[in-house]
Amino acid sequence: MSENKLGLEKKSYKGSPSTLCVGCGHDSITNHIVSSLYETNTPPHLITKISGIGCSSKTTNYFADSAHGFNAIHGRMAPVATGAKLANKDLKIIGISGDGDSASIGLGGFVHLLRRNLPMVYIVENNGVYGLTKGQFSATADLGSTIKSGAPNFFDSIDLCALAMTSGCSFVARAFSGDKKQLVPLISAAIHHKGTAFIDIISPCVTFANHEGSTKSFNYVKENKHSLQEFGFVPPSSEITAEYDEGDTTLIKMHDGSYISLKKIDGKTYDPLDYSLAMKEIKSAQSNKSVLTGLLYHDPNAKDFLTNEKLNSKTALAHLKQKDIQPEQMHLDKILEQFK
Amino acid sequence: MSKSQCTKASFLDNFNFTISTVNGSGSQSANNILLKTLFRSGYPVSGKNIFPSNIAGLPTTYSIRVNKDGHTSYQRQNDLIISMNASTMSEDLKFLNKGSKVLYNSNLKISTEDLSTDFEFIGIPFKNLARQVSKSPNMVKYLTNMTYVGVLCDCLNLNKETLNQVVTDTFSGKPSVIENNLKAIELGYNYSLENLDFKINLFKTDLNTIKNKILIDGNTSGALGLVYGGCNFMSWYPITPSSSLAENFIKFSNKLLTNEDGETNYSVVQAEDELSAISMVLGAGWSGARSITPTSGPGLSLMAEAAGLSYFAEIPSVIWDVQRAGPSTGLPTRTLQGDLSTAVNLSHGDTEHIVLVPGTPLECFEMGEESLNLSEQFQTLIIVLSDLDLGMNQWMSETFKCEFKPWQRGKVLNSEQLNKIDTFNRYEDVDKDGVCYRTLPGTDNERAGYFTRGTGHNIDAGYSENPEVFEALLNRLKKKIELSKKDLPKPIINNNSGSAAIICYGSSEPACIEAIEHLKKSDLKLNYMRIKAFPFSDEVEDFIKQQDQLFVVDLNRDGQMHSLLQKKYPSTWNKLKSITHFNGLPIDAIGLANTISKKLSEGQV
Numbered sequence: 001m002s003e004n005k006l007g008l009e010k011k012s013y014k015g016s017p018s019t020l021c022v023g024c025g026h027d028s029i030t031n032h033i034v035s036s037l038y039e040t041n042t043p044p045h046l047i048t049k050i051s052g053i054g055c056s057s058k059t060t061n062y063f064a065d066s067a068h069g070f071n072a073i074h075g076r077m078a079p080v081a082t083g084a085k086l087a088n089k090d091l092k093i094i095g096i097s098g099d100g101d102s103a104s105i106g107l108g109g110f111v112h113l114l115r116r117n118l119p120m121v122y123i124v125e126n127n128g129v130y131g132l133t134k135g136q137f138s139a140t141a142d143l144g145s146t147i148k149s150g151a152p153n154f155f156d157s158i159d160l161c162a163l164a165m166t167s168g169c170s171f172v173a174r175a176f177s178g179d180k181k182q183l184v185p186l187i188s189a190a191i192h193h194k195g196t197a198f199i200d201i202i203s204p205c206v207t208f209a210n211h212e213g214s215t216k217s218f219n220y221v222k223e224n225k226h227s228l229q230e231f232g233f234v235p236p237s238s239e240i241t242a243e244y245d246e247g248d249t250t251l252i253k254m255h256d257g258s259y260i261s262l263k264k265i266d267g268k269t270y271d272p273l274d275y276s277l278a279m280k281e282i283k284s285a286q287s288n289k290s291v292l293t294g295l296l297y298h299d300p301n302a303k304d305f306l307t308n309e310k311l312n313s314k315t316a317l318a319h320l321k322q323k324d325i326q327p328e329q330m331h332l333d334k335i336l337e338q339f340k
Numbered sequence: 341m342s343k344s345q346c347t348k349a350s351f352l353d354n355f356n357f358t359i360s361t362v363n364g365s366g367s368q369s370a371n372n373i374l375l376k377t378l379f380r381s382g383y384p385v386s387g388k389n390i391f392p393s394n395i396a397g398l399p400t401t402y403s404i405r406v407n408k409d410g411h412t413s414y415q416r417q418n419d420l421i422i423s424m425n426a427s428t429m430s431e432d433l434k435f436l437n438k439g440s441k442v443l444y445n446s447n448l449k450i451s452t453e454d455l456s457t458d459f460e461f462i463g464i465p466f467k468n469l470a471r472q473v474s475k476s477p478n479m480v481k482y483l484t485n486m487t488y489v490g491v492l493c494d495c496l497n498l499n500k501e502t503l504n505q506v507v508t509d510t511f512s513g514k515p516s517v518i519e520n521n522l523k524a525i526e527l528g529y530n531y532s533l534e535n536l537d538f539k540i541n542l543f544k545t546d547l548n549t550i551k552n553k554i555l556i557d558g559n560t561s562g563a564l565g566l567v568y569g570g571c572n573f574m575s576w577y578p579i580t581p582s583s584s585l586a587e588n589f590i591k592f593s594n595k596l597l598t599n600e601d602g603e604t605n606y607s608v609v610q611a612e613d614e615l616s617a618i619s620m621v622l623g624a625g626w627s628g629a630r631s632i633t634p635t636s637g638p639g640l641s642l643m644a645e646a647a648g649l650s651y652f653a654e655i656p657s658v659i660w661d662v663q664r665a666g667p668s669t670g671l672p673t674r675t676l677q678g679d680l681s682t683a684v685n686l687s688h689g690d691t692e693h694i695v696l697v698p699g700t701p702l703e704c705f706e707m708g709e710e711s712l713n714l715s716e717q718f719q720t721l722i723i724v725l726s727d728l729d730l731g732m733n734q735w736m737s738e739t740f741k742c743e744f745k746p747w748q749r750g751k752v753l754n755s756e757q758l759n760k761i762d763t764f765n766r767y768e769d770v771d772k773d774g775v776c777y778r779t780l781p782g783t784d785n786e787r788a789g790y791f792t793r794g795t796g797h798n799i800d801a802g803y804s805e806n807p808e809v810f811e812a813l814l815n816r817l818k819k820k821i822e823l824s825k826k827d828l829p830k831p832i833i834n835n836n837s838g839s840a841a842i843i844c845y846g847s848s849e850p851a852c853i854e855a856i857e858h859l860k861k862s863d864l865k866l867n868y869m870r871i872k873a874f875p876f877s878d879e880v881e882d883f884i885k886q887q888d889q890l891f892v893v894d895l896n897r898d899g900q901m902h903s904l905l906q907k908k909y910p911s912t913w914n915k916l917k918s919i920t921h922f923n924g925l926p927i928d929a930i931g932l933a934n935t936i937s938k939k940l941s942e943g944q945v
Contacts, residue, residue, distance in 0.1 A: 043784075044786070045785065046782055048782070061791055066789045067781075069790075069792065070623070070626060070792040072622070072623075073794055076619040076646065079611065079616035079617075079619035080620070080626075083620035083622060083623025083624035083629075086573060086620075087623070087626075087628055088628060088629075091627070091782050109612065309607060311603065311604055311607055313601075314603075317624075318628025318629050318780055318782075320605055322570060325570065325572070326744065327568065329741065329744075331595075332564065333739075335595075336554055336556075336739055336740060338509065339554035339556045340380075340553075340554055
């Protein structure tokens with residue numbers, strides 16, 4: 001068996017057996033996360049898995065078994081992650097949420113976490129339905145798509161990527177659970193991003209949303225998926241050995257010296273640093289009913305929450321000792337002078 | 341009445357006066373300056389700000405009470421009114437003792453002719469006086485209030501130097517503001533000297549009464565207690581009357597918890613709502629920070645679901661609820677103790693929380709550290725129940741000394757400790773005290789990780805729907821909370837060889853103590869207990885058992901503490917009588933004494 005730079009085999013990043021339906025898109029995503037964590041040499045003890053409630057949120061149990069996990073309450077993955085990260089800046093937070101969890105009950109927390117640019121990976125496993133309560137529409141279900149019984153959806157969908165962009169997210173991507181080639185490097189890049197890296201992963205629900213009228217079924221996504229670029233990730237301090245044709249491939253340097261490589265598909269150029277272009281592409285894909293995948297938008301210079309807060313960069317708050325931080329009585333006396 | 345006549349009159353041992361203004365007019369500074377001047381002169385004082393839920397233009401009153409015996413409870417009945425608001429004049433007079441004076445702003449269109457002849461109306465051109473200092477309408481608005489401070493300085497025989505020093509300290513660093521305010525005060529003072537022919541003779545003061553004392557509100561005190569108690573994570577959503585706790589915490593921690601590199605040893609997040617505020621606290625508490633969220637009633641309701649998670653998944657967290665008058669939005673700027681029942685069982689299912697109830701600013705300071713200690717010691721939610729009266733009004737208090745005791749960080753295993761034990765099960769009751777060992781995320785040991793969940797779980801934190809496992813878990817949690825009582829703050833008990841007793845909690849202490857003193861004059865002796873925590877310690881039960889009759893004083897309609905005690909000690913239910921007060925104002929002592937006296941005489945019949 002091969003080992004990563006920490007001397008760990010891939011199985012060190014695996015979790016408990018999945019209890020989801022056989023063929024669930026979420027299980028594929030779990031496998032891709034395992035691959036990314038392994039390939040990025042992420043120390044397992046620093047991995048911190050946080051989720052809300054729903055089928056997607058169960059998946060934090062299915063990878064990185066030795067890591068700490070927190071399956072919180074419905075819609076609260078974002079604020080729980082915020083607290084956990086601020087208390088211990090060293091944690092590598094992998095937040096897993098669903099479309100119900102993030103686009104409805106947790107919408108406020110989702111948007112505000114992105115505004116703050118909290119360093120973490122934020123994955124939404126998006127299938128357009130509430131699976132765990134047996135197939136009701138979620139807010140990401142497309143207008144005109146149907147639930148299993150055939151009833152149509154009368155409302156516009158919330159496009160989480162568009163919402164993420166207007167909320168100030170500095171790394172916005174969309175992917176398909178079945179596309180390992182694109183998703184593994186995307187998750188790896190997300191792990192290295194200094195800020196919130198948001199990936200909306202269309203992940204078909206085999207039980208409640210894999211029918212003809214669904215726009216998030218395996219068949220629909222396969223037929224209507226368009227990749228913006230061939231996405232690659234080059235870890236920090238590795239030499240760029242592959243040959244990149246400058247006219248064909250763009251490299252974007254990340255804060256820690258790693259690179260994102262973006263190779264043109266069919267000769268088409270797409271610049272993920274261009275905010276307006278990204279919004280335009282998202283909107284046009286929405287009108288064309290196509291599933292646009294890849295890195296939609298990236299701002300490598302966005303200031304993250306911890307930097308903005310000037311949070312102690314040496315010691316995690318959780319590890320500060322009383323003797324190091326408790327102020328002396330004289331400071332209290334001085335403050336109390338004004339109350340005399 | 342001439343000055344000489346008044347001088348012959350005896351000295352007043354108790355003096356209560358109210359300044360009636362509109363909010364947003366800057367009267368708060370003037371009133372605080374007046375209060376502090378009395379305090380620094382050696383008078384035991386209390387100040388009650390009865391303000392509207394509004395930014396500017398609605399009636400607001402500020403009552404200052406000076407009492408020789410040190411009683412500081414709210415008194416609605418006045419000995420003097422300063423009327424700066426024409427629209428509330430007739431309402432204000434309802435609570436003025438006959439024969440008392442009304443100093444009113446004669447620049448307002450107030451006709452006193454139709455008003456009661458029971459009072460003496462004295463018009464003073466406060467605004468004209470202020471206009472002599474500044475031409476700016478905005479400044480005049482503020483300075484008008486300062487002129488009544490000058491007038492009262494003369495009428496109450498206060499030392500002008502003391503007053504000027506308070507003004508200088510209050511506006512420290514703003515020389516032009518100090519200058520203008522001092523001018524306005526001087527004009528008011530001189531106006532009084534030249535035009536008013538009366539003095540209010542308060543009792544002789546003794547500066548010893550205020551030695552080592554401060555004048556402070558509970559929210560500021562709590563914020564300081566949190567800083568000294570090691571709070572390093574706070575998330576909050578602005579809500580009256582708790583916002584000043586968060587704002588003070590930010591101010592103090594910015595000063596005291598920032599390291600040499602200019603980096604912070606704490607984090608404060610203004611959350612998007614209370615759902616997020618409490619969830620952040622759970623994330624931070626789980627991750628190892630000492631975490632708290634301040635809020636008030638509506639926020640507490642929103643936090644209910646996460647409160648259950650804290651209890652069930654055993655995550656340290658603190659909610660500091662500065663209670664206001666509910667239900668619903670209720671009276672956001674008035675005081676009540678209506679959240680007690682909610683707090684004790686906040687969340688669905690069989691949830692039970694440890695609740696601490698401070699009754700003084702000093703206890704707010706102490707419970708800052710205590711609440712964090714208990715949350716980590718018992719790995720659960722601690723709810724601190726303060727209230728608006730305690731949180732936002734100025735109380736006299738002993739000064740604060742930090743005891744510098746080691747912080748209780750609870751049962752947390754580090755990597756080395758994990759290596760020394762055979763097995764680590766997150767929810768195994770190894771010590772048989774209901775409290776299990778936890779590890780923090782990021783612990784560099786492959787045995788450290790576990791899966792925290794709000795779903796049913798076995799001792800290894802795995803998902804479980806097993807009936808026996810679930811029952812055992814709920815029983816252990818019950819045991820844990822029950823056993824915590826020995827570590828919670830003990831009640832304050834005064835045994836006065838009484839035949840009956842008062843039980844109270846929180847901010848009603850001054851009124852209860854004064855009511856007991858008052859009844860003593862009619863030979864009615866009452867014992868006293870103030871409860872400071874739930875679950876109740878054994879001392880609470882012992883006290884109740886020793887009494888024949890107990891009056892439980894609740895600042896809520898339904899007698900929430902009364903019900904809790906009856907439920908906890910069913911055999912004593914018929915000797916526990918409920919006294920409730922729930923109009924949004926602090927309870928007043930004489931009214932309380934009269935109620936008790938009436939109930940006692942009814943009991944004898």
